[in-house]
Amino acid sequence: MNDNRSADIAVVGAGIVGLAHAYIALKKGFRVVLFDRDQFAVSASVRNFGLIWPIGQQPGNGLELALNSRKHWLEVARQAGIWINTNGSLHLAYHEDEWKVLSEFVEMYNQEGFDMQLLDKTATLEKSPMVNPKGLIGSLSSNTECTVNPRMAIRKIPQWLVEQFGLQLRLGQQVKEINLPFIETPLEKWKVDRVFICSGTDFHSLYPESFAKHNLTKCKLQMMKAEVPESNFILGPSLCAGLTLRHYQSFSKCPSLKQVDERYNSESMEFKQHGIHVLLSQNNDGELIIGDSHEYGLTPEPFDKTEIDAYVLNYLKSFVSIPKLEITERWHGVYSKLPDANYWVADVESGVTIVNGLGGAGMTLSFGLADQLINDK
Numbered sequence: 001m002n003d004n005r006s007a008d009i010a011v012v013g014a015g016i017v018g019l020a021h022a023y024i025a026l027k028k029g030f031r032v033v034l035f036d037r038d039q040f041a042v043s044a045s046v047r048n049f050g051l052i053w054p055i056g057q058q059p060g061n062g063l064e065l066a067l068n069s070r071k072h073w074l075e076v077a078r079q080a081g082i083w084i085n086t087n088g089s090l091h092l093a094y095h096e097d098e099w100k101v102l103s104e105f106v107e108m109y110n111q112e113g114f115d116m117q118l119l120d121k122t123a124t125l126e127k128s129p130m131v132n133p134k135g136l137i138g139s140l141s142s143n144t145e146c147t148v149n150p151r152m153a154i155r156k157i158p159q160w161l162v163e164q165f166g167l168q169l170r171l172g173q174q175v176k177e178i179n180l181p182f183i184e185t186p187l188e189k190w191k192v193d194r195v196f197i198c199s200g201t202d203f204h205s206l207y208p209e210s211f212a213k214h215n216l217t218k219c220k221l222q223m224m225k226a227e228v229p230e231s232n233f234i235l236g237p238s239l240c241a242g243l244t245l246r247h248y249q250s251f252s253k254c255p256s257l258k259q260v261d262e263r264y265n266s267e268s269m270e271f272k273q274h275g276i277h278v279l280l281s282q283n284n285d286g287e288l289i290i291g292d293s294h295e296y297g298l299t300p301e302p303f304d305k306t307e308i309d310a311y312v313l314n315y316l317k318s319f320v321s322i323p324k325l326e327i328t329e330r331w332h333g334v335y336s337k338l339p340d341a342n343y344w345v346a347d348v349e350s351g352v353t354i355v356n357g358l359g360g361a362g363m364t365l366s367f368g369l370a371d372q373l374i375n376d377k
Helices: 016-027 061-080 096-109 121-127 150-165 208-212 257-267 269-273 306-319 359-376
Strands: 002-006 009-012 032-036 089-093 116-120 138-142 146-148 168-171 177-179 182-184 188-191 194-197 217-227 238-240 279-282 288-291 326-337 344-349 352-356
Touching (some): 016 352, 061 150, 089 096, 089 121, 257 269
Parallel strands (some): 009 032, 009 194, 032 168
Antiparallel strands (some): 116 138, 182 188
């Protein structure tokens, strides 16, 4: 073991939360060492849509963090040569109650920082010819949403941080002990001033008693990747429909959401039972990313359910017109989640901070949260 290593800040976890904290710290001139138990990121940060999704955040701190994260994403993508698409999003309405929710949302929050407008059927189809026109009333168009390819971005960012800022990258090294000013793996011992623990669903390796005191759980989501025969197929904005309105907190105060919820429950309780809402995004290879479901528990089942994929695909057909969709991959991701907060930040001892529980908004919030926390420390 080499005992002569030192840095200002150690970050534990090389998913998007850890990478964001490493990036912000490096930009501010700190010397940073980043640890991860795996040789490359394999968890929630690479098993998602790649969406930066401010439209899902409530006005206030959540939206501010999301919009700040978006700025950082654009800068990181430009400097690191990472593909990013500022393609925006469409929330599609096929029922009057859904249209009412969208109208209420615009009326309530039009001055809160969202860049959005309501579109009628004709304008919606001009925005995205892939939208199913049958029964379409209109849509909420938002310009703030972006898409990255998470499998590529999460691999490339740490290497870019090494080359651009001198990040000390320690992949394949599990942190076994923190006793400041020292942090240890089985191979190395480092002297550091601060530690940020961004360990995702690993609730047991470090400070398990702190995790146990909070109501953190895990969320398993099933997803798919598809290809279409046409090589020039362009989706345009990322797409979603009525089910998504009851998933994101940003719509929770809309009075008509109760009618949307009750109608979907009467049509199919399986949507709520499996936490299904359906998003569609497209990566730089032209592949379509489809999902997802939300099943909660501290020990998620390792086995995926074919009926969940069927519900997702059947609902997708209700708002997207894509011929000959060929599913090429199926997988599930697992992320940590708090039932009543966007994230959990805890100073578990002097100089050691846990950052966790971002749920499905890790890509959306991480850079903004890291900027806020490192400015505060």
